[in-house]
Amino acid sequence: xxxxxxxxxxxxxxxxxxxxxxxxxxxxxxxxxxxxxxxxxxxxxxxxxxxxxxxxxxxxxxxxxxxxxxxxxxxxxxxxxxxxxxxxxxxxxxxxxxxxxxxxxxxxxxxxxxxxxxxxxxxxxxxxxxxxxxxxxxxxxxxxxxxxxxxxxxxxxxxxxxxxxxxxxxxxxxxxxxxxxxxxxxxxxxxxxxxxxxxxxxxxxxxxxxxxxxxxxxxxxxxxxxxxxxxxxxxxxxxxxxxxxxxxxxxxxxxxxxxxxxxxxxxxxxxxxxxxxxxxxxxxxxx
Amino acid sequence: xxxxxxxxxxxxxxxxxxxxxxxxxxxxxxxxxxxxxxxxxxxxxxxxxxxxxxxxxxxxxxxxxxxxxxxxxxxxxxxxxxxxxxxxxxxxxxxxxxxxxxxxxxxxxxxxxxxxxxxxxxxxxxxxxxxxxxxxxxxxxxxxxxxxxxxxxxxxxxxxxxxxxxxxxxxxxxxxxxxxxxxxxxxxxxxxxxxxxxxxxxxxxxxxxxxxxxxxxxxxxxxxxxxxxxxxxxxxxxxxxxxxxxxxxxxxxxxxxxxxxxxxxxxxxxxxxxxxxxxxxxxxxxxxxxxxxxxxxxxxxxxxxxxxxxxxxxxxxxxxxxxxxxxxxxxxxxxxxxxxxxxxxxxxxxxxxxxxxxxxxxxxxxxxxxxxxxxxxxxxxxxxxxxxxxxxxxxxxxxxxxxxxxxxxxxxxxxxxxxxxxx
Numbered sequence: 001x002x003x004x005x006x007x008x009x010x011x012x013x014x015x016x017x018x019x020x021x022x023x024x025x026x027x028x029x030x031x032x033x034x035x036x037x038x039x040x041x042x043x044x045x046x047x048x049x050x051x052x053x054x055x056x057x058x059x060x061x062x063x064x065x066x067x068x069x070x071x072x073x074x075x076x077x078x079x080x081x082x083x084x085x086x087x088x089x090x091x092x093x094x095x096x097x098x099x100x101x102x103x104x105x106x107x108x109x110x111x112x113x114x115x116x117x118x119x120x121x122x123x124x125x126x127x128x129x130x131x132x133x134x135x136x137x138x139x140x141x142x143x144x145x146x147x148x149x150x151x152x153x154x155x156x157x158x159x160x161x162x163x164x165x166x167x168x169x170x171x172x173x174x175x176x177x178x179x180x181x182x183x184x185x186x187x188x189x190x191x192x193x194x195x196x197x198x199x200x201x202x203x204x205x206x207x208x209x210x211x212x213x214x215x216x217x218x219x220x221x222x223x224x225x226x227x228x229x230x231x232x233x234x235x236x237x238x239x240x241x242x243x244x245x246x247x248x249x250x251x252x253x254x255x256x257x258x259x260x261x262x263x264x265x266x267x268x269x270x271x272x273x274x275x276x277x278x279x280x281x282x283x284x285x286x287x
Numbered sequence: 288x289x290x291x292x293x294x295x296x297x298x299x300x301x302x303x304x305x306x307x308x309x310x311x312x313x314x315x316x317x318x319x320x321x322x323x324x325x326x327x328x329x330x331x332x333x334x335x336x337x338x339x340x341x342x343x344x345x346x347x348x349x350x351x352x353x354x355x356x357x358x359x360x361x362x363x364x365x366x367x368x369x370x371x372x373x374x375x376x377x378x379x380x381x382x383x384x385x386x387x388x389x390x391x392x393x394x395x396x397x398x399x400x401x402x403x404x405x406x407x408x409x410x411x412x413x414x415x416x417x418x419x420x421x422x423x424x425x426x427x428x429x430x431x432x433x434x435x436x437x438x439x440x441x442x443x444x445x446x447x448x449x450x451x452x453x454x455x456x457x458x459x460x461x462x463x464x465x466x467x468x469x470x471x472x473x474x475x476x477x478x479x480x481x482x483x484x485x486x487x488x489x490x491x492x493x494x495x496x497x498x499x500x501x502x503x504x505x506x507x508x509x510x511x512x513x514x515x516x517x518x519x520x521x522x523x524x525x526x527x528x529x530x531x532x533x534x535x536x537x538x539x540x541x542x543x544x545x546x547x548x549x550x551x552x553x554x555x556x557x558x559x560x561x562x563x564x565x566x567x568x569x570x571x572x573x574x575x576x577x578x579x580x581x582x583x584x585x586x587x588x589x590x591x592x593x594x595x596x597x598x599x600x601x602x603x604x605x606x607x608x609x610x611x612x613x614x615x616x617x618x619x620x621x622x623x624x625x626x627x628x629x630x631x632x633x634x635x636x637x638x639x640x641x642x643x644x645x646x647x648x649x650x651x652x653x654x655x656x657x658x659x660x661x662x663x664x665x666x667x668x669x670x671x672x673x674x675x676x677x678x679x680x681x682x683x684x685x686x687x688x689x690x691x692x693x694x695x696x697x698x699x700x701x702x703x704x705x706x707x708x709x710x
Contacts, residue, residue, distance in 0.1 A: 020384060021376060021379070021380065021386075022379075022384040023379055023380055023381055039416055047402055047405065051405065054404060122417065124377060125377060126375070126377065126400070127375060127376030
């Protein structure tokens with residue numbers, strides 16, 4: 001027996017498949033259904049990315065402009081006016097290396113968070129495992145981040161900083177931000193289907209996460225005895241690791257804080273996913 | 288072979304509910320509820336529970352064999368769309384199950400996932416994949432889809448520049464090429480221009496003829512009777528009738544009448560009329576004498592009345608039939624000219640309603656028996672909706688529609704002689 005309405009029906013050509021639809025169809029064989037619908041992840045990602053890059057007059061430039069302008073303002077405010085110390089790293093690079101992981105987290109979270117709404121017209125008409133939508137929203141965020149990372153090329157050439165072998169660890173560093181970002185996003189996407197107000201909470205959380213993370217400064221400005229708590233924020237570890245990868249600054253996470261943030265990230269992902277799955281079946285009846 | 292089996296299917300919606308229905312609500316309301324629950328101050332327990340449940344479908348069971356073109360009719364809220372939604376898996380049933388053998392595609396999904404910024408070609412891929420086609424399959428069918436949609440020149444134009452007609456054509460073209468085993472249609476014929484409507488209709492007929500099954504939900508009962516070979520009628524979420532389209536449409540208009548096409552009051556021992564005259568029976572039959580609920584729009588049929596006159600009356604007793612449309616308009620009254628005063632006895636009157644005279648759709652027939660006394664008349668009986676007949680237009684190009692896919696307005700649709708020449 002094979003599930004095959006809508007997506008994944010390609011397997012139906014040779015033999016006649018049988019679909020059984022009952023009250024809990026969606027809960028069975030979920031992984032298999034997602035796998036069969038994997039094409040859709042690429043398709044949705046491509047659709048949104050193509051449109052985003054085609055629609056805006058500046059195209060790809062927009063993705064680069066956002067962090068670039070933020071970097072300029074932060075450099076001016078924190079570096080020039082407030083004279084926040086940046087160690088050996090040029091201030092612009094310090095900011096950018098905080099900004100990109102934060103953007104990766106924040107835009108991932110908010111993009112995933114409202115993805116179900118953006119796709120409500122599709123969701124109400126065609127069946128596919130709903131998790132495809134947030135997953136492809138996140139994939140789009142990965143692409144944007146890859147493009148934005150290109151900003152480092154001219155800047156590092158300008159400041160004459162050569163990357164070391166540690167650059168190979170870059171994917172690992174960003175991967176560490178995925179569970180918290182995706183987990184929160186899944187949670188919020190499902191919540192905002194049920195409670196419309198969550199749409200308004202997202203931008204606030206995005207802003208909050210910017211100030212709660214060491215974007216405009218190095219994380220050692222936080223007092224020693226608070227470091228463990230500070231590191232609970234998964235972005236603190238990610239941003240510090242990213243700076244270690246790029247600039248060879250020390251990476252010395254407090255053990256408790258690091259363990260705590262790993263645990264927190266894992267919880268966010270697991271609970272976000274579970275909540276999403278629980279609410280998923282009733283999306284259509286609500287949207 | 289059955290391609291679709293539906294067993295005890297039910298779907299419940301909770302309107303305004305917070306628990307099972309997961310209805311969208313504001314956070315404040317939800318918090319307020321949980322607070323009042325915690326402190327036991329929930330005053331409106333009844334109201335809370337009173338968020339009424341609503342069964343959109345209740346215990347529906349039926350099977351669909353290969354090659355069936357099943358019409359699904361019912362009034363608004365009868366559960367037709369919910370049934371299609373469950374079949375296309377966009378919503379889940381609350382109880383029961385559904386077995387589908389093969390691939391389904393539904394035209395509920397015309398243009399689903401279309402993005403206005405993307406070109407026609409890109410949207411074909413997007414929509415095709417959503418409808419369950421593989422990349423190779425879409426590539427293979429690309430030419431056919433483009434041809435069907437008639438958008439060759441605009442293939443690489445973003446669809447936001449398309450006219451609404453082009454948009455719909457493209458959507459239908461993709462859906463029509465999915466090659467489903469079961470095609471689900473919901474009121475799709477209402478879209479597009481005339482020529483395209485005919486094309487869609489043809490495509491649907493073709494699908495049915497190639498042993499695919501079509502499930503067609505529509506308010507256009509004439510379209511149902513033209514396209515379908517079986518029909519179910521839903522009322523308040525329940526399946527109340529399953530049979531030929533003509534019977535189902537009869538039931539749609541009139542719940543209780545079981546013997547349309549043939550009435551025999553004599554046998555039933557029912558007295559219809561007054562002390563002067565009474566109706567014994569009535570029937571509608573095709574020209575070969577077979578009682579019928581349905582007639583082809585091109586063919587004549589006859590209405591026969593049997594009646595008895597018991598007393599000597601001072602004028603001719605004239606049988607007459609009134610044809611009514613479902614909206615209550617009287618289409619016409621037919622009565623014989625030059626009827627004579629026949630005196631007591633049993634009589635049979637037959638009138639032939641010509642072909643290509645009535646419009647397609649349902650007519651209910653009121654039967655009456657009237658004696659005209661010169662200065663006044665007396666109606667011995669008037670039986671509303673005594674008989675019903677569905678006039679079926681096959682819409683196959685032989686009935687002078689010029690491809691028009693909708694219902695012609697008018698109580699009748701007579702064919703007249705026309706002369707058209709150059710001036």
